[in-house]
Amino acid sequence: MTGRTGRPHWRHHPATDWFITLVCAQLLLLIFHYMAFGSSANLRLYDYLVMKTGYTARPDIVVVSIDDPTIEDHGGWPLQRRHYADLLQRMSTPANRPKAIGLDLLFIDSTDDDMQLAQALHDLPVVLPLTPIESSPLPALSAPSPNASMPDNSMVIPPSLARAVQTYGHILLAYDQDGISRSIAPNVPHSPHMALAMMQRSQDPDAVSKVEALSQSKTRQRFRMVDPEVGFTTISLKDALNPHLSADFFKDKWVLIGVTSPSLGDHHATAYTAITGASTPGVYIIASVLNEALNGQWISVLPDTPSMLLGLIWVMLTSLALFWSNPSRVFVVTPIALLMLCGIDLLLLSQFNTWANIMPSCIVIGFMGGFWSWRRLMTTVNILHLQLEKTQANAPLKIAKSPILPDATALFLNPFVDTTHRVVEELNTAIELQKNDLALLNSILQQIPEPVAIFDAGHKHLTSNQAMNGLARKLQLNVHSSAHYDFDQLVNALQISKSRALHSGQEETTVSLSQYNLPNLYFIFRTSEIQSNDVYKLKLVTLSDITASQRHQIQREQTLQFLSHDMRTPVAAILALKKRLLLLPTNNMPQVQACADQITQNAQRLMDMMDGFIVHSQAEQMPLHLTGCLVSDLLDDAIEQAQPLADQHHIQLQLMETPALLRIMVDTHLIVRALLNLLHNAIRHGMPGSCVIIRTSPHAGQVQPMARIEILNPIGAMLPDNDVKGFGLGLKFVKTTIQRHDGKFHLQIPYQEVDDHMAWIALDIPLYND
Structure with missing residues (x-):
């Protein structure tokens, strides 16, 4: 189906x-x-x-170690065989006779002490290690013969010692793929393992029976290594030869004699190597095999x-x-x-x-x-x-209901009812009832031109329209994350107190976004609560744009200011000069000429103010006439117009341009007038004989690359604060012009990075790419 x-x-x-x-x-x-x-x-x-699981050593296993102190006290390695003979002679007494002795030592060359050692070996249950000849490999696997002497072609041993020893055992280890020894082969051709040979040689009925169970085994047997921190009963050869040692120390013990000195190299990797960081001497591995064989707890895989x-x-x-x-x-x-x-x-x-x-x-x-x-x-x-x-496809949502099982099968099959299927079944029912209404409401919300946002009772963001999201980006709020922004973040960004914001539904709250270097935008902030079913309380936030009306109000106030104060000053000066001119004698032409020049200067100032009023109105109006141009061309025009004032104040204008061509899209008339206003401020606040530095550079903005224009000038002991209005049209005109071009205005007085008596102004305007 x-x-x-x-x-x-x-x-x-x-x-x-x-x-x-x-x-x-x-x-x-x-x-x-x-x-x-x-x-x-x-x-x-x-x-x-x-x-x-833990595994401890048997108390009846004793290891006689040939360690570094023993080697130093007995003349170095190899030790003379008479030392071994002396030890074996002490064990030959009935009161000190062990069950079996394993010599984990290779006797290859003949020495003068062989006869003495052979006499000591003769009456003791001693097992020597099997030593194969390199040129004569062992034959194929066959039935072992533990008690038989090794053939002459299988090992090299002095004849006197070979006649004294009846039993041999191999000491071969089996290594796994990681290089660690965990098992042994119980039997190789002609010989069992040394530990098994010791048990066979001891004539202990219990030990012999355990060996016979493995006599025909050809598979590897895993054994447990004894924890090195516990270890076997160990005595050095030096102490074992001490006459003060107890006369029955080795009585009925399993004795292993071998090398433990690290310098002799008889060490192998075991399971404890990774923990202790050291390999294990071979004699202890044989002791662990003997320990496992006596306990009869071989691990079967x-x-x-x-x-x-x-x-x-x-x-x-x-x-x-x-x-x-x-x-x-x-x-x-x-x-x-x-x-x-x-x-x-x-x-x-x-x-x-x-x-x-x-x-x-x-x-x-x-x-x-x-x-x-x-x-x-x-x-x-x-x-x-x-x-x-x-x-x-506008088809109704339908999903098959979970079947009701008969009583006979319900006990077994009810747990198999798919949980996911049942959850989807319920979700589809609820979604179908609400999705159309939610889609309609969301569509209406997105089409509202005014910024609108909805928050829950915990002031967490639920939804907002495109206008609010665009405004939030301008406010540098996190719009792209899954959590968006909350009510408190929005209120803080708008610089409204939370208590006032929560009660703004009762009275209008006007906010301005000029602090974000945006064009002067003005909104009326309102909040209202939406309650549904006495459970859900939502907060609706709306921002009504009043930017156009607010700009008209600003223009009206500035017009009144120009008419009532700024423009009255030069007119009053002209009238006063006219009265003075009428009082001057006609024959005093220099004074008449000076008074006429002052009248001309004040008249020109009045014309400049009238022209500035027009320019200021253009900066506040909505449309801008944008033209692509180079920053260097704009600076040349501004410097050319400011040069006469600089010459009058004996101040030098120095332009430091970047080699890169900085192209911007601006209203050239407004930008040149803003630059001229800043240069006039720098000249009038500057010290006579100083230098005003103008420099340009590319600047990395947060959103897009910018062209930066910096003006630095010394300002003497009188330091105007950062809110100084300046000369000409004032800094407010400059800020408005730069913000209308999506730029940023920076002012720092004093400029401490260079000098405490230095003023610094920077304009950042977005670069334009064709």
Whole structure:
């Protein structure tokens, strides 16, 4: 059965997803076992669990160590064989006779002490290590013969010693792929392992019976290494030769004599090497093998088939647990299943001395949890996608109800009812009832030209229209994140007290955005509460744009200021000069000429003010006449007009331009007048004989690259504050002009980065690219 989109209906059923997941997991488990995947991790887990179970040494095993102090006191290495003979002679007394002695030493060359050593070996249960000849490899595996002497072509040993010793044992170790020794071969051709040979030589019935059980074994046997922090009973050869040693110290003990000095190199990597940071002497490895053999607790490794069967069963049980549980608990069920599987392996190891390779199963279970989550997620996505397609086609949302199962099958199958399917069923019902109304309301909200935002009872942002989002970007609020901005952030950005903002519905609150270097924008801030069903309280924020009317009001106030004060000053000066001119004698032409010049100057000033009034009105009006031009051309025009005033005040104008061409799109008349206003301010506030520096440079803005124009001039001891109106049209005209061009105005008096008596003004105007 397929739907309108061609997707098979069976994807909606969790039982199918469970079956697909189980089959994939079982196949992956078989492949991992066949490829021996995770072998290194399996060995690491084995070492960890073996060490966690703890294993201590038997008290009847004694190691006689040949350590560095012994070698120093007895003339260096190799030691004279008479020292070994002296030790063995002390053990030959009935009161000090051990059960068996293992000499983990190679006697290859003949010495003068061989006869003495042979006499000491004759009556003791001594086992010597098997020493194969390099040119004569051991023959193929055959039935061992523990009590037989080694053939002449299998080892090199002085004849006197060979006649005195009856038993030999091999000391070969088996290494795993990570270079660590965890097992031994019980038998090689003609010889068992030295530990087993010692048990055979001891004539102890219990030990002999344990050896006979392994006499025909050709497989490797894993043994537990004794914890080095506990260790075996150890005595150095130097102390063992001390006459004050107890006469029955070695009575009925298993004695191993071997080298423990690190300088002699008989050290091997074991499970404890990674912890202690040091390898283990070979004599202690033989002691651990002997310890394991006497306890009869060899570790058996399950073959691949039983391990794989255990893994298949556990994977199936885990898949059922995933199926029965809520999909959100997948990553809780999976670790629990892994821990339980490790617990089973630990139980087998500690109670039954059996190890199963569970690492492939652990990897598959981890994969299965993620795969099951992905399958259920894909099912949910497919269901929602089908419903979305139906919604776009104006079809009613319909989803099959969960079947009501009969009583006979309800107990087993009710847990299999898909939780995701039931959740989607309820969500679709609710969404269908509300989506049309919400879509209509949101469409109306987006079409409102005024900025509007809605916040919840906790003042968190719910929604807003495009006008509000655009204003929020100008206010440098975070609009792109999932959390947006809250009510408090908006109020702080508008510089309104929170208490006043919460009660702004009762009275109008006017806000200005001039502090953000924006064109002078003015809004009326209002808030109102929306309550629904006595549960939801929403806060509606609206901003009514009154920029146009506010600019007209500003122009009116400035016109009155020009007419009432600024323009009256030069007119009054002209009238006063006229009266003075009438009183001057006619024959005093220099004074008449000076008075006429002052009249002309004041008249020109009056004309400049009238022209400035027109320019100031142009800066406040809405449209701008933008033209692409170079910053250098604008500065040349401004400097040319300001040069006469600079010459009059004996101030030099120095232009420092960047090599880069800075092209901007501006109203050239307004920008030149703003630059001229700043130059007039710098000249009039500057010190006679000083230099006004004008420099240009590219500047990296927050949104786009800028062209920066800087003006620096010394201002003497009288430091005007940052709110000084300046000369000409004033700094307010400059700020308005720059903000209308999306630029930024910077003023710092004094400019401490250079000099405390230096003023610094910077204009940032966006660069224009053709």
